[in-house]
Amino acid sequence: MTLLLRRQLFFLLQLLAVFAIPAAFFNLVGLGLFLGLLVFVIIHLQRLHHLHVWLKKPPGEPPPDHLSGIWEDIADTVYRLRRNEDSARTNLLGIIARARTSISALEEAVAMVDSHGALEWWNPAAERLLGFKPGDAGKPVLNLIRDPSFIRQYQHPTPEGLKLPSWVSPDRFLQFELTRFGHNDRLLIAYDITRLNQLEQIRTDFVANVSHELRTPLTVLSGYLETLSDNPDEMPPRWGRALKQMQQQAVRMTNLVNDLLLLSRLESDGHKSAPKTVFMAPLLEQLRTEAQAYDPDKEHRIVLQVESAANLVGTEADLRSAFSNLVTNAIKYTPPRGEIFIRWHEDGQNRYFSVRDSGIGIEARHIPRLTERFYRVDAARSSATGGTGLGLAIVKHVLLQHRAMLNIESTPGKGSTFSCVFPESTSES
Numbered sequence: 001m002t003l004l005l006r007r008q009l010f011f012l013l014q015l016l017a018v019f020a021i022p023a024a025f026f027n028l029v030g031l032g033l034f035l036g037l038l039v040f041v042i043i044h045l046q047r048l049h050h051l052h053v054w055l056k057k058p059p060g061e062p063p064p065d066h067l068s069g070i071w072e073d074i075a076d077t078v079y080r081l082r083r084n085e086d087s088a089r090t091n092l093l094g095i096i097a098r099a100r101t102s103i104s105a106l107e108e109a110v111a112m113v114d115s116h117g118a119l120e121w122w123n124p125a126a127e128r129l130l131g132f133k134p135g136d137a138g139k140p141v142l143n144l145i146r147d148p149s150f151i152r153q154y155q156h157p158t159p160e161g162l163k164l165p166s167w168v169s170p171d172r173f174l175q176f177e178l179t180r181f182g183h184n185d186r187l188l189i190a191y192d193i194t195r196l197n198q199l200e201q202i203r204t205d206f207v208a209n210v211s212h213e214l215r216t217p218l219t220v221l222s223g224y225l226e227t228l229s230d231n232p233d234e235m236p237p238r239w240g241r242a243l244k245q246m247q248q249q250a251v252r253m254t255n256l257v258n259d260l261l262l263l264s265r266l267e268s269d270g271h272k273s274a275p276k277t278v279f280m281a282p283l284l285e286q287l288r289t290e291a292q293a294y295d296p297d298k299e300h301r302i303v304l305q306v307e308s309a310a311n312l313v314g315t316e317a318d319l320r321s322a323f324s325n326l327v328t329n330a331i332k333y334t335p336p337r338g339e340i341f342i343r344w345h346e347d348g349q350n351r352y353f354s355v356r357d358s359g360i361g362i363e364a365r366h367i368p369r370l371t372e373r374f375y376r377v378d379a380a381r382s383s384a385t386g387g388t389g390l391g392l393a394i395v396k397h398v399l400l401q402h403r404a405m406l407n408i409e410s411t412p413g414k415g416s417t418f419s420c421v422f423p424e425s426t427s428e429s
């Protein structure tokens, strides 16, 4: 029993004694005890009333002086808790205010969108870059930003985010990132990437122009080399080997230039031909025929497994080029008499084009970098197979254009599987 409770008990006994002892002289001990108890209850009710009145006052008000005993202790404890809570709230409000001030100072547009898709809060940069106005609070964000690619990104965010010209000032370019937080709320961040975009454009244009300019001299050189090799009698015999090597290198350079041009076209934002249905059955058959003709000396077993009747929607020439790159890689990096499986299948969510081989495989550390331009696991082997080092970069860009992904699984010495994963929205049943 606490000291306070003991004191209360002692006080009660005192009261009972004060009333019961005089009452005993009149033989009314019961009445005396009752009166003692009544006074005890009245005193406590009165203090409870004071406490109640005080609790209704603003939190900063100190407890009333006329409370004593256990009530004084309760009031002190409540007062302390209220003050702690008050300072915690003030601290929290300070942190929120500082966070808001710092977000407001950001150059990037930041906006909070609630779980129903309504705009909740945004910083001044969002007004500047996205055109949000003070009256937009509570409006659906998809009514304020109506661009179809933004709507797609909003519904199915991709890790790459989205690049769009600003609708507030069309000469500026914005990069959008959407992140989920809390209970399905979203944080929308938009960066001004105009300068970066310009530099990227300069680089892409430069590569495209150089490649384009190299095409004509290369065609002339290849033409003369062909004419010379068609007339071996007119050439000194020791030139034969040199001529053959020149021809091989000219083919390599032509492939390189063509791949660079294709990559530039895939990268340029202007490239967006209207998507069409790409019928998979004839495309897969053609891939198999080409695969069988690519390097027959290696006597590979090439198997085509068509397990889905679905078709894709997109640009046929680009998709064919991507698939063909994966198939020719499998042939290049699989030793003679190995196996290559070309498979088209689907599950409940996605459609898959995959190429599995029993080839040399790739160490795990190389896999994340394979789609970088000119990245090769073994430069000597890759050059020997006539690769340009751009094949998987092309595959990646074609898949990006089709909102698809490349998955690579490989075991060194056993083989690799390259799978293109197409979400259902980019295909037709």
Ligand code: ADP
Residues within 6 Å of the ligand: 325, 329, 330, 333, 357, 359, 360, 361, 362, 370, 375, 376, 377, 378, 382, 383, 386, 387, 388, 389, 390, 391, 392, 393, 416
């Ligand atoms: P390359 O023209 O050199 O083949 P790619 O971009 O097509 O360029 O491929 C990049 C690198 O990935 C290759 O150099 C090779 O090391 C590796 N690679 C690609 N496909 C396979 C495969 N099926 N098996 C083993 N290694 C592969």
